[in-house]
Amino acid sequence: MTDTQEQVDLLVIGGGINGAGIAADAAGRGLNVMLVEKGDLASGTSSWSTKLIHGGLRYLEFYEFGLVRKALLERDVLTKAAPHLIKPIAFNIPQLPTSRPAIMLRAGLFLYDFLAKSSIFKRSRAISFASPNSPLRKGISKGFEYWDAQVDDSRLVILNAQQAARNGAAIAPYTECVGLEQSGEGWRVKLRSTAANSATPSERTIEARAVVNAAGPWVARLLAKLFGKKPPLDTRLVKGSHIIVPKLHEGAQAFMLQHTDGRVIFVIPYLDHYSLIGTTEAEYDGALEKVEISDEETDYLIAVSNAYFAKQLERSDVVSTYSGVRPLIDEEGKDATKVSRDYHIERHAAHSSLLSIYGGKVTTYRTLAEDVMGTLAAVFPQMGGSWTKAVALPGGDFESTQGLLSQIKSAAPWADPDSINRWLQTYGSDTLAMLSGVDSRAGLGEEFGAGLCAREVDYLIDVEWARCAEDILWRRTKLGYEFEKLEPSAVERLDHYIHQRLADLVPA
Numbered sequence: 001m002t003d004t005q006e007q008v009d010l011l012v013i014g015g016g017i018n019g020a021g022i023a024a025d026a027a028g029r030g031l032n033v034m035l036v037e038k039g040d041l042a043s044g045t046s047s048w049s050t051k052l053i054h055g056g057l058r059y060l061e062f063y064e065f066g067l068v069r070k071a072l073l074e075r076d077v078l079t080k081a082a083p084h085l086i087k088p089i090a091f092n093i094p095q096l097p098t099s100r101p102a103i104m105l106r107a108g109l110f111l112y113d114f115l116a117k118s119s120i121f122k123r124s125r126a127i128s129f130a131s132p133n134s135p136l137r138k139g140i141s142k143g144f145e146y147w148d149a150q151v152d153d154s155r156l157v158i159l160n161a162q163q164a165a166r167n168g169a170a171i172a173p174y175t176e177c178v179g180l181e182q183s184g185e186g187w188r189v190k191l192r193s194t195a196a197n198s199a200t201p202s203e204r205t206i207e208a209r210a211v212v213n214a215a216g217p218w219v220a221r222l223l224a225k226l227f228g229k230k231p232p233l234d235t236r237l238v239k240g241s242h243i244i245v246p247k248l249h250e251g252a253q254a255f256m257l258q259h260t261d262g263r264v265i266f267v268i269p270y271l272d273h274y275s276l277i278g279t280t281e282a283e284y285d286g287a288l289e290k291v292e293i294s295d296e297e298t299d300y301l302i303a304v305s306n307a308y309f310a311k312q313l314e315r316s317d318v319v320s321t322y323s324g325v326r327p328l329i330d331e332e333g334k335d336a337t338k339v340s341r342d343y344h345i346e347r348h349a350a351h352s353s354l355l356s357i358y359g360g361k362v363t364t365y366r367t368l369a370e371d372v373m374g375t376l377a378a379v380f381p382q383m384g385g386s387w388t389k390a391v392a393l394p395g396g397d398f399e400s401t402q403g404l405l406s407q408i409k410s411a412a413p414w415a416d417p418d419s420i421n422r423w424l425q426t427y428g429s430d431t432l433a434m435l436s437g438v439d440s441r442a443g444l445g446e447e448f449g450a451g452l453c454a455r456e457v458d459y460l461i462d463v464e465w466a467r468c469a470e471d472i473l474w475r476r477t478k479l480g481y482e483f484e485k486l487e488p489s490a491v492e493r494l495d496h497y498i499h500q501r502l503a504d505l506v507p508a
């Protein structure tokens, strides 16, 4: 069945951080926007990152001062916009005899602080690891501390999609762009539903005045598929993997470990019980739908950790792993570790109505979106100006965490502290909307496990586009780690509930 009714100003292909950020910015400027994502929102690279909002201390070695400065400024902007999701975190850098000279690190950190000029993040300093409680191996006594921020990357995507929707954008997960042809000044875009339980026609055509291809690692492959020829600009696909192990150390700080090959590896406290260790960098030309860690990568990450931490890891300690592919611009002759992490906006048509996004970081998605809108100004001369810099993301509009905590506690005096804490960190001030009308523990409805109840699931279906258990357990929340400890029937029960609710929502 084909339906050709719909017309939009801007169609964005790809529901990762860049696509969602562009949709949010464009919708807030008054454009009629549609965002299409072939899987779930954030199911691509944007949920497989190291989860840092950072300037990228390492990029200073490659003289990427412009990128580091841009990313450091964004670190402040985003931390203010979503304080429930983005939190400052200290990084300790232990020094080994094989590390960079202390004077070089000192100079790099001085420059990092100078470029940031932050009012939120503390300045770097020299520190000692000589305490008997140090988690590091004997003999590691000196180092440095600097600050960056940790983020729940997939939720940042959801928040941007919500911001877009609140400004009138249509958000269409499980919808793949399968055809694109020029139609007058604009584009005719063929979309195909990829959801088994979809209520929309399986194929439909949209007329769009402009199209942004924000398909991440798929960007060049999609262009080749749609136009039947190699695109003018190719991507350099660089795989990065992480391992998750039981907590390696006490304390809220993360570690940046310098390896003998010159690379750095992060060990970051993760979800109360774990440490996240990553990442690797390896050229990749395999399937993008299922990217997995190799044994060599696992051994590499374990070896770096073991060179520093007293607690020695083995493969059997690895609780979980994940891998993603960086969609970088192809800079011929450059080693994968040195290819720029900055973004590039490619104009395909003289009148700028088709753009493709190459590269970029989670940290710089908002400035990328502003730059995209600047490029589209020729197509939409009447649209509004930049607006996202000083506006909170959904759930981020609260004065203090303590104040919000008190508000949630008085709205839900019956709720246990763990749930309140998790809701606050997940939904921020939108926790109050999620709990609206519930006046008792029983009012949350059926519990599926790990404190996840029907009320929260309904909310995630209704306002966050969740369509199956995986969408909820791994991207809207990280309760997947807790569900893995339960019987598989817990996930099946959740899936069954979601499918039932979605079926009930379909108009007869």
Ligand code: FAD
Binding pocket: 013, 014, 015, 016, 017, 018, 019, 036, 037, 038, 039, 040, 041, 042, 043, 044, 045, 046, 047, 048, 049, 050, 051, 052, 053, 054, 175, 176, 177, 178, 214, 215, 216, 217, 218, 222, 238, 239, 240, 241, 279, 323, 324, 325, 326, 327, 357, 359, 360, 361, 362, 363, 364
């Ligand atoms: P994606 O998130 O991949 O989104 C593209 C989307 O397009 C996908 O969801 C895909 O399903 C969809 N799509 C593809 N084809 C179609 C189609 N035909 N129709 C509809 N949808 C389609 N950055 C940081 O700032 N901090 C970090 O700590 C950090 N760590 C990283 C660690 C690793 C290992 C990697 C790989 C990257 C890291 N990055 C980090 C970079 C960052 O994760 C990426 O630059 C960013 O997520 C890219 O977002 P995106 O929206 O361009 O791509």
